[in-house]
Amino acid sequence: MxxxxxxxxxxxxxxxxxxxxxxxxxxxxxxxxxxxxxxxxxxxxxxxxxxxxxxxxxxxxxxxxxxxxxxxxxxxxxxxxxxxxxHESPFAANRKAGASGAGKQDSNCRTCNDFKSWSKQQRLISNVQSAKVKHMAAAEKLTVNAAEDPLPRDDCPLDKVRLGISTWGLLHTMAAFYSDNPTDTEKRDMKTFFEVLSRLYPCEFCAKDFRTDLDVNPINVNSQKELALWLCKFHNRVNDKLGKPLFDCTKVNERWRDGWLDGSCD
Incomplete structure (x- = not known):
């Protein structure tokens, strides 16, 4: 009904x-x-x-x-x-759909545009495609470079930089746990250690510079605090020669023995 x-x-x-x-x-x-x-x-x-x-x-x-x-x-x-x-024709419907949808005509429809507009649209499309190709080529190049230059292995022989970092860590840790009231034997052993190290260190010019500094600034092994302070100043002199920032030697025991006061190392 x-x-x-x-x-x-x-x-x-x-x-x-x-x-x-x-x-x-x-x-x-x-x-x-x-x-x-x-x-x-x-x-x-x-x-x-x-x-x-x-x-x-x-x-x-x-x-x-x-x-x-x-x-x-x-x-x-x-x-x-x-x-x-x-009952409009499909062509009119397409024109209306284009006008109401994106506010412009189909850029790929050459018969729907004058030649100037169509040519401009084609250039824009070509520029976008070229930029996309360049981006993909750059990304591929980065991937190839990353594959050709992988990160160094942890079990490779040490270079000068890694050897220096490891050596400074050892020396500062030894000074951090040195005795507050060392015996004569402990004092002699520590002096002997630094003298031998300055002769046998694998980096030849580093060892030579080490010996020169020991002659100018003799090692202080009277206590843990004095040894740690002497080594910190020695490290700062090397950093100054290399153009690296200097360390605040009043915090040497926080860095190598006690940990930072904010508890971040706990």
Missing amino acids: RMLFMIFTIAERSFKILELPTTPTLLLRRQSHNYGYDYISPTHIELSREATRLVIRRLQRTVLRLIRDPDFIMSAEANPEMDKEH
Whole structure:
């Protein structure tokens, strides 16, 4: 019942009988077209048949729409402008879709643009593709370089830098745990250790510089605090020659024995 009501409502809106005159002439209006029917004239009879076919086709189209979607908007069927939009050509629909979607025409559609606009769009597309190719090539180059220059292994022979870091760690740790009241034997052993190290250190010019500094600034082995302070100053002199930052020697025991006061080493 609901479907029939909708069908006849649409038919009533689309086709309205204007009047029934005394003469056997009937005017039936469909949208903006008036069809006159004079049952005496053969021409009018043909017009009547054409109008009837139009009514039947319209009702058939409405029934099909209701079968596919019972909730379609009735005003779209009764509104001539909406019906006109529905029957527009695919080309017009594509143009409207492009205008409402992105505010511009399809850049790949040469026939939808003038040559200047189309050429500009093609250059933009080409530039984007070129940038993408360059980016991919750069990323591939970085990957190849990373594969060709892998990180050094931990079990490789020490170079000068790694050897120096390891040696300073050993010396500072020895000074950190040196006795506060060392015996004469402990004092002698510590002096002997530094003298031998200055002769046998694997880096030749480093060892020579080590011996020179020992001659100018003799080692102080009277206590743990004095030995740690002497070694810290010695390390700072080497850092100064290499252009590295200097260490605050008042914190030498925090660094190598007790840990930092903020508890970050606990």
